[in-house]
Amino acid sequence: MEGTRHPDQQQPDPAPGGTEIDRRGLDHLIAVLRGAGYRVIGPTLDDNAIVLRELEAGDQLPDGWGVTTAPGHYRVHRRDDAAVFGHSSGPQSWKQYLHPPRRQLWSTDSDEGFRAPPDDEVAYAFLGVRGCDLAAIRILRTVLCNGADSRTATLYSRLFVVAVDCTEPGGVCFCASMGTGPGAEGEYDLRLTERLGDAGPNYLVDVGTNRGAEILAQVPHRDAAPGEVERAQQDVCAAADRMGRQMPEVDLRELLRTARDADVWDDVASRCLTCGNCTMACPTCFCTTVEDVTDLTGTHAERWQRWASCFEPEFSHLHGGDVRVSGQSRYRQWISHKLGTWYDQFGSSGCVGCGRCIDWCPVGIDITEEAARLAETFPGVGTDPVRGSE
Structure with a gap:
């Protein structure tokens, strides 16, 4: 189980993978997922916030946007680089897709029996799931599915997750003290670690499942440059020391x-x-x-x-x-x-x-x-x- 713990009590975050894609490769990944029948959900800039929306193309991603957060305060701002994931969690979570705010359970007419709504057979691909939200998805599955044959369990069975290591914690983040980040640890199909360079961002890729390997095989990629994996891991570990908050170290x-x-x-x-x-x-x-x-x-x-x-x-x-x-x-x-x-x-x-x-x-x-x-x-x-x- 997860609990409150010191960063120095955590197990090391899993190391980023030795495969790399560039910014155009990220766009290609979205196209491949859409071609495989997934509705791709990811971050985009809308109404002065980083929100989750369905992505039709990579140009909808929030390149070069960051956020400033504090108690009761959230503002987007322009970064001095082209980072896609250079922001902390926005107002929404992935919960809205797995556990919708409102949904029909059944309907009936006077001359008919009860009818469950038809399965729309949607399959989601979540792009950019941070460690805290990866843990939240796992927790919700425990709460809502628990072995049950339900519409929620069906959504989970079809879900494709592209996680992302967090190197930019916000002012209200405290995932390190909850043991859920900043590295994305748990169940994912692919995991990205964003690295910034003069030519724009690159992404180290770790494969978590066979499905992930099949999708990555359709995306142009290359072996990571020497030392990139170690430097990326250092960035993730450093993020744990830049958390804006921490839970007290008690039971x-x-x-x-x-x-x-x-x-x-x-x-x-x-x-x-x-x-x-x-x-x-x-x-x-x-x-x-x-x-x-x-x-x-x-x-x-x-x-x-x-x-x-x-x-x-x-x-x-x-x-x-x-x-x-x-x-x-x-x-x-x-x-x-x-x-x-x-x-x-x-x-x-x-x-x-x-x-x-x-x-x-x-x-x-x-x-x-x-x-x-x-x-x-x-x-x-x-x-x-x-x-x-x-």
Whole structure:
């Protein structure tokens, strides 16, 4: 399982591969994936943010764009180079494609039975999945599939992943302390490490699966220049020392159990708007609710699933009323599940250190600062860190 740990407690990130493609090769990779029937999803610049969109060609990638991030702050800016992946995570995550914000579960008419929506047989290829999001995809698969024969499991079975090592952590990133980055470690078909040079970016390529090898064989590539692999690995390792944030080195499960009735929750509740932005931006939050709708005649009905948030008062509604009526109790529920009881349910932390919840909180509440405050309030509790291991 993954857990909070020091960078010096992590296993070394896997070394970049010894094969290399250039910037035109990256464009060619997109074309090959599209030709193989994949809908290629990757980063692009839109509405002053780096967002995930379907790519029809490589010229949609955000060449030369970076981002500046801080609590409640996100700005794009021009870089002085042509890096494609020289930015940290944007407002969206890959969750929206594997676990859509809204989808139909079934429909029925008065003279017919229940019908499941048809499988659209989409196959996604995700381009540019960073280590934190690679971990989030793995966590969501554990939560949502778990051996079930479902539409979500089918999406996962068709998924092609082009991961990318992160050499440009943002101001709110803390993946190194969560054991999920900056190197992209886990299950991927291909993994890229971007290297910048006078002639533009090049990409070291590591092959993770037979599918990845088959796709790469159709892309012009060459052996990496001597020393490139070592220099790329040094860049990835150096990124771990440039994280904008870090989780405290404690057993967060024990700390949160101890702090259940602490006064510190009153302070965060006084700032929290309970808007649910953190849960919507989080790449692993998975809660849903269902809505039933009918047409005006009452002869056709549909059931839809949509994302929900534990910050909604009615989320904990039972007969007789809502269970968590205060903002204090709802924030405590979210952070306690994310960093604590998620281990008991799924065997890992629910946090991958991407920092989106910090970035997109309207009032700049920082999950790492709140965890550190709890650790200061209860010194000595959970002093042995939870070490992550698969």
